[in-house]
Amino acid sequence: MTEVSIEKLTKSYGNARAVNAISMKIAEGEFISLLGPSGCGKTTTLKMIAGFEDVTEGAIRFDGQDVVNTPAEKRDIGMVFQNYALFPHMTVEQNLAFGLEMRKVPKPQMRERIAKVLDMVQLKGYEARYPRQLSGGQQQRVALGRALVIEPKILLLDEPLANLDAKLREEMRVFIRDLQRRVGITTVYVTHDQAEAMTMSDRVVVMFGGRIAQIGSPTDIYERPENHEVAEFVGQVNLVQAKVESVGEGTATVTSPLGDFTLPTKISVKPGNMVSLALRPEAIELSKATEGQPAATVLASYYSGALMDYRLKLDNGDELHAQTFPVNRFAEGDRVALHAPAERFWLVGVSK
Amino acid sequence: MSRPFLTGYCLLIYAFLLAPILVVVGASFNAGAFLTFPPQGLSFRWYITFFNNEVFMRAIRTSLWVAFVTMIISGVIGTMAALFHVLHARRSKDVVRIAMLAPLLLPEVLTAISLLFFVYAIGIGTQNMVGMIIGHVLITLPFVFINVSASLESFDPSWDMAARSLGAPKLVRFRRIMLPMIKSGVIGGCLFAFIISFDIFTISFMLKGVGTSTLPIQLFDYLRTNFTPEAAAVSTVSIVLTLTVVIISEKVLGLRIHRF
Amino acid sequence: MSPGKTKGIGPYLLIAPAGLLLAVFLVLPYLNIGVMSFRVPGQGTPYGEGFTLVNYARFFADSFYIWQVVNTLWIGFLTTAICLVIGFPVAWQLTRPNMRFRGLAYGLVLSPLLVGIVIRSYGWTILLGNNGLINRTLTNMGLIDSPLPLMYNALGIIIALVHVFLPFMILPIMNGIQGIDPSLEAAARSLGASRTTAFRRIVLPLSMPGIQAGCILVFVLSLSAYVTPSLIGGLKVKTMAVTVVDALIDTFQWPFGSALALMLSVTGAVIVVIFGRMTRMKWKVA
Ligand SMILES: Nc1ncnc2c1ncn2[C@@H]1O[C@H](COP(=O)(O)OP(=O)(O)OP(=O)(O)O)[C@@H](O)[C@H]1O
Numbered sequence: 053m054t055e056v057s058i059e060k061l062t063k064s065y066g067n068a069r070a071v072n073a074i075s076m077k078i079a080e081g082e083f084i085s086l087l088g089p090s091g092c093g094k095t096t097t098l099k100m101i102a103g104f105e106d107v108t109e110g111a112i113r114f115d116g117q118d119v120v121n122t123p124a125e126k127r128d129i130g131m132v133f134q135n136y137a138l139f140p141h142m143t144v145e146q147n148l149a150f151g152l153e154m155r156k157v158p159k160p161q162m163r164e165r166i167a168k169v170l171d172m173v174q175l176k177g178y179e180a181r182y183p184r185q186l187s188g189g190q191q192q193r194v195a196l197g198r199a200l201v202i203e204p205k206i207l208l209l210d211e212p213l214a215n216l217d218a219k220l221r222e223e224m225r226v227f228i229r230d231l232q233r234r235v236g237i238t239t240v241y242v243t244h245d246q247a248e249a250m251t252m253s254d255r256v257v258v259m260f261g262g263r264i265a266q267i268g269s270p271t272d273i274y275e276r277p278e279n280h281e282v283a284e285f286v287g288q289v290n291l292v293q294a295k296v297e298s299v300g301e302g303t304a305t306v307t308s309p310l311g312d313f314t315l316p317t318k319i320s321v322k323p324g325n326m327v328s329l330a331l332r333p334e335a336i337e338l339s340k341a342t343e344g345q346p347a348a349t350v351l352a353s354y355y356s357g358a359l360m361d362y363r364l365k366l367d368n369g370d371e372l373h374a375q376t377f378p379v380n381r382f383a384e385g386d387r388v389a390l391h392a393p394a395e396r397f398w399l400v401g402v403s404k
Numbered sequence: 405m406s407r408p409f410l411t412g413y414c415l416l417i418y419a420f421l422l423a424p425i426l427v428v429v430g431a432s433f434n435a436g437a438f439l440t441f442p443p444q445g446l447s448f449r450w451y452i453t454f455f456n457n458e459v460f461m462r463a464i465r466t467s468l469w470v471a472f473v474t475m476i477i478s479g480v481i482g483t484m485a486a487l488f489h490v491l492h493a494r495r496s497k498d499v500v501r502i503a504m505l506a507p508l509l510l511p512e513v514l515t516a517i518s519l520l521f522f523v524y525a526i527g528i529g530t531q532n533m534v535g536m537i538i539g540h541v542l543i544t545l546p547f548v549f550i551n552v553s554a555s556l557e558s559f560d561p562s563w564d565m566a567a568r569s570l571g572a573p574k575l576v577r578f579r580r581i582m583l584p585m586i587k588s589g590v591i592g593g594c595l596f597a598f599i600i601s602f603d604i605f606t607i608s609f610m611l612k613g614v615g616t617s618t619l620p621i622q623l624f625d626y627l628r629t630n631f632t633p634e635a636a637a638v639s640t641v642s643i644v645l646t647l648t649v650v651i652i653s654e655k656v657l658g659l660r661i662h663r664f
Numbered sequence: 665m666s667p668g669k670t671k672g673i674g675p676y677l678l679i680a681p682a683g684l685l686l687a688v689f690l691v692l693p694y695l696n697i698g699v700m701s702f703r704v705p706g707q708g709t710p711y712g713e714g715f716t717l718v719n720y721a722r723f724f725a726d727s728f729y730i731w732q733v734v735n736t737l738w739i740g741f742l743t744t745a746i747c748l749v750i751g752f753p754v755a756w757q758l759t760r761p762n763m764r765f766r767g768l769a770y771g772l773v774l775s776p777l778l779v780g781i782v783i784r785s786y787g788w789t790i791l792l793g794n795n796g797l798i799n800r801t802l803t804n805m806g807l808i809d810s811p812l813p814l815m816y817n818a819l820g821i822i823i824a825l826v827h828v829f830l831p832f833m834i835l836p837i838m839n840g841i842q843g844i845d846p847s848l849e850a851a852a853r854s855l856g857a858s859r860t861t862a863f864r865r866i867v868l869p870l871s872m873p874g875i876q877a878g879c880i881l882v883f884v885l886s887l888s889a890y891v892t893p894s895l896i897g898g899l900k901v902k903t904m905a906v907t908v909v910d911a912l913i914d915t916f917q918w919p920f921g922s923a924l925a926l927m928l929s930v931t932g933a934v935i936v937v938i939f940g941r942m943t944r945m946k947w948k949v950a
């Protein structure tokens with residue numbers, strides 16, 4: 053097991069910085085996801101860890117040892133590619149054996165290890181197949197097996213599920229996560245799918261434009277995003293105008309159309325400032341309008357099976373998006389009362 | 405154009421394309437002393453004459469030898485250039501491509517003449533086959549380059565990265581991953597180079613040394629003064645040789661040769 | 665994208681042999697022939713001492729050579745045009761998705777390429793000669809009294825050249841048409857275009873690069889063709905390439921031969937460039 057530490061890692065292409073001075077520590081056996089929109093530098097970061105991309109500046113340490121000048125083939129990493137990159141002219145068994153051959157593992161031991169891994173990725177009996185004779189999910193598992201059979205220091209995965217259909221993707225999420233837990237290998241997982249990052253990772257690194265926007269547990273990222281970009285990237289979010297009334301020790305008291313709240317804040321505000329009050333759609337509960345509760349009018353409702361989506365209009369004209377279980381249904385034009393626990397609100401930067 | 409009309413039209417064109425070839429093959433079995441129609445019966449006599457004609461037999465051996473040497477040299481140089489072009493060239497990509505295809509785009513006559521003067525200027529001369537083989541390599545190089553490049557284009561760089569991550573050093577990656585993947589392109593390019601070289605005329609004509617006639621030249625010389633069906637027999641054997649190479653490559657090796 | 669990204673000179677060793685070969689045995693010879701065309705004609709040797717413009721002067725002074733260039737260009741032009749007209753439908757048909765016997769037809773198109781140019785021209789002499797298959801058949805059928813002049817003239821040369829170079833027209837056009845997304849034609853049809861309109865407005869413009877490549881290839885090849893004109897044209901009709909080669913091989917007039925060859929090539933190149941400009945497509949080689 054290996055601990056990875058990255059310091060001020062930078063990659064420039066000409067004047068453009070694809071990765072801009074990012075730092076993070078990845079603990080032994082931790083599953084960490086790099087999450088961010090297309091072009092934010094996830095793949096570049098992963099390739100630098102793997103050794104496929106030169107580092108412009110900064111350090112990458114495996115267990116304290118700088119590997120920046122170690123070529124990829126000597127870094128002892130397991131990598132899973134988006135298109136799997138299975139060798140088309142080799143059978144499943146030969147694909148798995150390749151890395152072991154490079155390590156000069158003796159034949160009997162090799163067979164044992166391959167059998168063990170095939171068992172792990174549930175592909176017993178497929179040894180003699182060629183990649184083109186396998187389904188997408190099976191190829192995916194071969195790729196995983198090929199990376200794991202060499203018992204690498206770290207496992208790197210670049211959008212490994214992007215080519216699978218929705219159902220298989222969910223299955224493989226669980227499969228990879230369970231496997232990683234069992235093997236206990238330090239893992240870096242690249243994805244632009246927030247649900248994937250949330251369900252699988254111990255911690256999520258959210259990246260924008262080559263920089264780290266936030267590192268934290270999925271709960272942190274989702275429920276306490278540090279800015280509205282992160283908040284919007286990892287889920288839907290309502291932003292409601294609020295006015296700061298008073299400021300306390302790391303807290304602020306605000307008034308808003310949804311009520312008055314005293315909330316912890318990481319941003320510095322002064323009384324009289326306008327800020328945004330953020331709230332996830334699913335934190336909102338709806339009931340029949342009653343006196344004394346903040347109320348809204350239903351603009352539209354959408355049924356999506358498990359949940360109801362509502363577009364609501366506050367009396368001051370602001371729109372809100374709410375997501376509830378379809379217990380009480382409301383129709384267009386209904387007046388509804390809004391309920392949301394105070395701890396589901398947070399403050400983000402000064403609103404426009 | 406309606407479908408049946410188009411089909412008929414195309415059949416005519418195919419007939420046009422085949423006609424002179426069929427005529428040559430047909431004429432080679434003519435029993436008479438001259439090319440007459442209708443033929444005066446069927447016979448193999450012109451094949452026997454041909455096989456006993458040391459001049460033609462030597463020309464065939466020369467042609468095969470030149471084609472073989474050309475194929476090896478072109479194969480190696482062209483493959484290396486294609487590897488550079490697809491895997492390493494960045495800004496120079498277009499320049500490399502144009503340069504590698506240049507022998508195909510320049511008029512062969514001009515290339516032949518230039519080369520003739522040049523081999524004299526640098527003292528190689530035409531005493532041996534060096535100049536001729538250089539010319540053949542120039543002409544066949546683009547074909548190897550095109551075929552190998554095409555097979556390299558379908559080489560997924562992540563295969564190489566995967567092999568690297570599994571610990572394979574450079575040479576192992578080339579031998580175990582890259583080479584098997586581009587094998588068909590290399591073999592196809594080489595066989596095509598062989599066929600092309602076997603048929604090259606102008607370059608050989610200008611650069612041939614004394615007593616180093618290739619088959620096309622010998623045939624050409626012969627045709628300027630003779631009209632016996634022996635030339636047809638020679639041609640037919642040459643066609644069969646080429647066809648054999650093509651059939652071996654496409655049917656036995658299952659290759660698809662890229663001509664362009 | 666460079667897998668196994670290597671620094672230093674390693675990759676350049678790959679291109680070095682080809683680069684060296686082309687530089688030494690293509691670029692230098694072409695420069696050399698340029699120089700040669702300014703050399704003084706030799707007496708008993710291929711060329712003499714010093715430099716002169718006399719070779720070019722001789723070319724421009726003699727309308728015989730100028731006419732021969734014009735004639736050669738004309739033959740090249742007709743060959744190209746005929747190749748295009750008869751080649752396009754074949755290329756078109758070969759790219760139809762539901763075509764039967766495609767493999768066979770494709771093989772037929774390629775077959776001339778696999779048969780040496782001497783043999784193909786020889787085949788045409790058998791067909792076109794005064795005693796050739798065509799004239800014999802027509803005479804035997806009583807349709808003609810004296811043989812039609814099919815050989816030893818421009819007609820025969822053009823027929824044979826069209827045959828020799830037709831594949832070089834068909835293949836690039838095929839490549840061009842194949843590169844067109846079939847759904848484009850379908851889209852045009854869905855927008856109300858008839859089959860003919862869809863062809864004219866969508867397929868034809870998009871296959872222009874292929875047509876252009878094919879035309880340039882065939883034109884350049886016919887200008888420099890030696891075997892076919894020399895076997896079919898005999899001593900009566902000579903194209904420039906034949907004159908040049910004869911000047912060099914038979915009479916050893918190296919400087920003058922070079923000047924002739926360059927004049928033909930430069931004229932050809934100028935025409936190709938003008939053609940490229942006119943068809944307003946990017947220079948694209950197959
Ligand atoms: N070889 C290169 N040359 C120049 N710029 C590059 C190169 N490779 C990547 N970039 C740039 O670096 C930035 C980050 O690219 P990267 O591939 O890491 O993005 P990503 O986060 O993986 O995106 P995606 O989700 O689309 O895969 C992009 O803006 C990209 O255009």
Ligand SMILES: [Mg+2]
Nearest residue numbers: 094095096210
């Ligand atoms: Mg990426």
